Every structure is written in C-alpha cells, then in structure tokens.
Amino acid sequence: QVQLVESGGGLVQAGGSLRLSCAASGRTFSSYAMGWFRAAPGKEREFVAAISWTGGNTFYADSVKGRFTISRDNAKNTVALQMNSLKPEDTAVYYCAAGPVYLSLTINEYDYWGPGTQVTVSS
DSSP: OOOEEEEOOEEEETTOOEEEEEEEOSTTGGGSEEEEEEEOTTSOOEEEEEEOSSSSOEEEOTTTTTTEEEEEETTTTEEEEEEOSOOGGGOEEEEEEEESSTTOOOGGGOOEEOOOEEEEEEO
C-alpha cells in the first residue's frame, strides 16, 4: 500500500516556474514506477511525465517536453515535477501516481493516486 500527497501548487504568471512534490508513505516506494498526470477544467485526466523505479529513465508528454522535468529521491520517498516556462494551458489539477508498469502513459496502469494540487497559470 502506498499513500501519496502532492504539494507545491499555486498561482504563477505565464513564463514562471513551479516545483511540485509528491510524498509517499510505505517502505516499497522504490519498487513503483511514478507518474504525473493533470486534469484541466472540463477535460479528462492526461499523462504528463513518468519515471522508472530507479529514476534512470523518464518519459514526457509532447506538450511539456523541454519545459518539465520529473525526478525522484527513493531515500526520501519523494517524486518531483519541476515546471518551467509555464503557459496558461498548463492550468490544471496535478496528480502523482504510483504503479508497477515501466514508464506507463495509461491511467489504468497506476494503482495509487494522490488527491492532487492545483496549478493556475495566469496570462
């Protein structure tokens, strides 16, 4: 069992940066691949980024590639999402998720989810 809690969301101007963090409980954190997803108002949840168990491999949605960076610290049971050059279209609730599948883009392949943190980018 893994419990996840996101933090670091907020209001930022376009072009600015935010760093989201996800804290995980449980001693098996390093055995899970981790992902970040987001849900914009009126839209379905979509994939943002994923990272492998050791952090050695990552994968990004085209819409955030080159602007966002996912990382993890297995010693601290945390995963982060550094978001730079933010755009108004990045406004969404951001969720971290844990699952057994390597670099999955698929919501159904993640077993555990945090409650989400709101990111709002003003123009």
